[in-house]
Amino acid sequence: MVCGFNTEIEFEGTRFHVQTEIRKVADIETAVYVKGAVIHSLRISYPDLSTAEEGREKQIMQLLEGQHRQVIEQIRAGEIRPRSAPASIANPPGHL
Numbered sequence: 001m002v003c004g005f006n007t008e009i010e011f012e013g014t015r016f017h018v019q020t021e022i023r024k025v026a027d028i029e030t031a032v033y034v035k036g037a038v039i040h041s042l043r044i045s046y047p048d049l050s051t052a053e054e055g056r057e058k059q060i061m062q063l064l065e066g067q068h069r070q071v072i073e074q075i076r077a078g079e080i081r082p083r084s085a086p087a088s089i090a091n092p093p094g095h096l
Contacts, residue, residue: 005068011075014082020068027065030071034082042071064071 004021017033023043032040046063072082 040080
């Protein structure tokens, strides 16, 4: 039975937790967490796959792994980052 993938990576001083799993019968979701908060998610639906259970499980595993790796590469490329507060909120005038 295919379960999913979990990976912890650090990029530019931020620790990311990447989790990919099957959410519904035909959906794969990857969520990216920083300090317990979801900062990014990607959900795809996969088409009907091979009818043989063994072949189907292999195909699903390949889709899971491919999506998981894709999101990790997006983090490493700087395309997925934690949201930060605008400077005006983070450092209001008159405050140190």
